[in-house]
Amino acid sequence: MKHIPVILFGVGGVGRALVQQIVASRDQMLARNACHFELVALADSHHWLWQPQGLSNEQLLAAVAAKQERQPLGDQPRPGNLEIVQQAEAAWLNNVIIVDVTASDGMEPVLDFALERRYGVVLANKKPLAGPWPTARRYFNHPLLRHESTVGGGQPVIATLRYLLDTNDPILRIEGQLSGTLGFICQQMDEGVPFSRALAAAKGRGYTEPDPREDLAGRDVMRKVMILGRMAGWPLEENDIQVESLYPSALAHLSVREFMAAAVALDPALRDRVNAAGVAGEVLRYVAELSAGQGTVGLRPVPMGSALANLKYISFRTGRYNDEPLLIAGKGAGVEMTAAGVLGDMVDLAREAFGR
Ligand SMILES: NC(=O)c1ccc[n+]([C@@H]2O[C@H](COP(=O)([O-])OP(=O)(O)OC[C@H]3O[C@@H](n4cnc5c(N)ncnc54)[C@H](OP(=O)(O)O)[C@@H]3O)[C@@H](O)[C@H]2O)c1
Missing domain, CATH: 3.30.360.10 (Dihydrodipicolinate Reductase; domain 2)
Known part of the structure; x- marks a missing residue:
């Protein structure tokens, strides 16, 4: 079985739905994909939760409930985005997946740091892909980056376009x-x-x-x-x-x-x-x-x-x-569909990029 550490940026509508889907699909994920997503960090704009061994289901669902009630994610002020990923590296975590379900500008240094270390990246945040081309171009067709939920709200739009391009259909x-x-x-x-x-x-x-x-x-x-x-x-x-x-x-x-x-x-x-x-x-x-x-x-x-x-x-x-x-x-859009698109990307990375 593969343990895949996951760092989640963004615990809004999509982030919360994703955490719930990960918790709800533990058994099925194991049976079907021999994979366990270990959420090691959750960060919103002000706070974070960090547990290099993986946050428990109880901790995760409590965090979702707190955010739903507009309570803080925890009492730990968060370090910078880059420092969060650096902590994962310092903790010797491998095959990490960084999930960006914020709508933030300025995530590029985090994504670059992660990709350089051969971590996977999953985006629902469109901004890194829609910035100036000289910066954004490195994220397109990258073997460790997935972004199904950036267009179509979870419908397989990106996967279909990729298939058309892969089969040389102009x-x-x-x-x-x-x-x-x-x-x-x-x-x-x-x-x-x-x-x-x-x-x-x-x-x-x-x-x-x-x-x-x-x-x-x-x-x-x-x-x-x-x-x-x-x-x-x-x-x-x-x-x-x-x-x-x-x-x-x-x-x-x-x-x-x-x-x-x-x-x-x-x-x-x-x-x-x-x-x-x-x-x-x-x-x-x-x-x-x-x-x-x-x-x-x-x-x-x-x-x-x-x-x-x-x-x-x-x-x-x-x-x-x-x-x-x-x-x-x-049906496209809505936080459940979008989160499912993100989860599908995570499974794809676990399967295809991180080997069986
Ligand atoms: N909602 C949809 O149906 C849908 C569909 C397709 C794509 N998307 C995309 O998915 C992304 C998330 O959408 P959403 O509806 O979940 O948005 P949302 O409810 O506004 O949540 C955004 C989350 O990002 C957090 N955040 C902001 N800056 C951050 C930073 N620098 N680091 C870490 N977290 C940060 C916010 O923190 P606080 O909680 O502290 O404010 C919040 O938890 C967006 O890019 C959106 O365009 C959404």
Whole structure:
């Protein structure tokens, strides 16, 4: 049996779901993969738990419960990210997996340190892969790095793209709705709900980032497009992707509360666009399109009843899948699905990168 030490950065929605899934799947993991994930460190933005022999299931579930209740992770202030990984090295841990389920900038030094030591890295955090290409390029196609949950919220989007590339099928066009939050808002607007009310409903259900402008500016979708495009062989930078923000820059400096109130002013223009699409038998969707090294992300009318209108899906048009694209569709996003994508990556590393 393989004991795989794991350092987890981020104990938010995805991190907590991952810890619970690891604890719940111990027996199955052993039977199916002869593998035991030993969580040696859990770190949030302020605290950490550290046990080089592995935290017990009881300690892990207590930590999840504490974070769920908005209590601190523990009473130990955390060292820097790099120091945390250095402690693993000092404790002679081998075949370590670093899991980044934060949404933090600046994780690159940790990832580099880990990869240099032949540790595995699993990312749900898109930022290291969507930074400037000269820095990000070393993370693409790296044998010790996995990132299934960065696009598609756990659906096998990255694995499918990797398979297409591995079998020398040139990528011609990628298209999809890559934001569950914006998909929800668009569907509400189809039903005549004003944009500002749809946004408030999305926020109320916890679908948006704490500041919903993160979603509305399209930056998260842009990062996903960059990841897919870079995998496909186009060294995209932000300038190569045209992104439509759903709010004007004049609302950028308001507090979240002020912004939510001011969003009412955006209702008439969006209602007009929804109505114009409806007259033509179409609905508005926030669509990402990518081909020949250029991408666009924004609202566009799509035929009512089409796959793009009805599904959270992504399509690949390739040399082989040209007349009929390869589609991946179904429930994507949500912390359980995302965490499962991370766990799948961890199993893959344990199996493929760390040997049987
Ligand atoms: N939620 C989804 O459905 C979904 C889907 C696909 C991908 N993702 C990606 O998965 C990641 C996590 O999402 P989430 O929904 O779990 O976010 P979240 O609930 O906001 O949790 C983020 C966690 O990261 C911690 N954190 C922040 N800076 C850190 C640092 N420097 N070191 C260690 N931990 C740090 C936060 O600490 P505190 O607890 O102290 O604030 C928090 O525990 C994001 O990159 C997101 O884009 C999420």
